[in-house]
Amino acid sequence: MTVDELLAETRHTLADTEAPATEARLLLAAALDRDRAWLYAHGGDPVPDAAAQQARTWARRRAAGEPLAYLLGTREFWSLPLTVGPGVLVPRPDTETLVEAALECIPEGEVRSVADLGTGSGAIALALARERPRATITATDRSPRALERARDNARRLGLAQRIRFLQGDWFGALGKTRFHVLVSNPPYVARGDPHLAALRHEPAEALIAGEDGLTDLRILAAGAPAHLLPGGWLLVEHGADQGAAVRALLEGAGFTAVSSLRDLGGRERVCRGRLPL
Template sequence: MKKTNEIWTIGSILKWTGQYFGEKGVENPRLDAEVLLSHILGMERIQLYVHFEQPLQQHELAEFRAAVKKRATRIPVAYITGCKEFMGLNFTVAPEVLIPRPDTEILVEASLERLNNIGQPHILDIGTGSGAIIISLLARLPAACGAAVDISDKALAVAGGNAAKHQVGDRLTLHRGDVYQPVAGQTYHAILSNPPYIPDSDIAGLAPEVRQEPLVALAGGQDGLSFYRRLIRDADEFLKPGGFIALEVGIHQACPVASLADALPQLKPEAVIKDYGGVERVVILRKSQEG
């Protein structure tokens, strides 16, 4: 894209960018090119092919060049566009929050299934980040209310903006603090979390894109289970009788996480749910009705 006087069509620039990203080691070069261009042009990706021969205006080309330059340095696409789809909703994202991933939809879907039969469910989301988990649930459960906890003021600002965008802000209370500390004395029908679960020693080997996400949302301690120990140890105190805690886990972590409840008489494993790739991705523990 060096010749400023050259006419670039949607088709030609997609072809060039896909090749360029491939040379730079980008995992999904063509897809990323399409996502960036569709964002800049305000089109759905399918429309790019309907308008394949459409030339780009100079301002569009300049904006696309800037985006391509960022992506070539392995900045995640979602941080460049400032948005990411999750559960059919468009969430604002920023470098201060973890980018929502399809695997986390398994956590939301499993929780929704268990909350549908509760009249006015109270839900707690710990480590909320962009708010994708709790906001997706509140959007589908109009009688529900929720609380979201995060240690980062910047993350809470992003979550608050997303709550307002999806019109659930009046049913969501945001708290700054560490794990359960800000909600002492409260109880919930469900506690949800996608906590940091990558062992500290594995952080350096992550893809360049992932390493640009907040370290506090990734690093899970020496064995990756530090936050699960805290979440499960104190869950009984914050769950209503019959309530549940649903946790996203990393590869090979489901059994170790579920076993953390072995010493807790009021909390029993209910389900381990696999993601779309067959990986055990969500652990659900249920509090007894007598608790």
């Protein structure tokens, strides 16, 4: 079977995924250990049996709903190549909105202390460390598996010396330390949300937050003032329909300058508020 023939077969297998043609090329390129450009120039080349079998296996797993990032083992976030895998939430492009908002609260060239709560793969902490080299970054997660993944990403990207990794649930690992900025992409999906079926391969504890999706956001809003310096910022990602509820949580916790930011799709995605001076 040639490259082009196997691509056609793989696209058919992936017909119900978001981008069958793109995903077929990504899977076949990975199975052949080539880049996608090579596929265009070698469409008539035969595919070794082992590579063809690997591509078919991956395609079946992807068609069954397994995240593409788990199959490939990598996901790009903020132009950083991150390793990902089962047990760790796959970084989403929408979360780059959270990074952009946090950078606005961390003046370039100034020393600031930042904590990323529930770091997962380390995506947010690593992006902030890359963009703000004078900031001191702490990344926490209750999952040892996630923390190890985040540490591995930091080592590969040469940022391991810039980030302190601590195990603990939300503020549990911080002790009495206060920060200039707290940032988090917490679970925010309601327990009965129908979208969970499509996310069944990712860790439920990183997705589900009680009956209304706000359980962890409530914890973050209520606990943040005790871990922020005067004038410090709390920034959280949330669901597209939760903006008003999260603004109310931050205002109720005493934050000022509370506002929402929209993602690339125009949906409210991030809420931030400032602790009074």
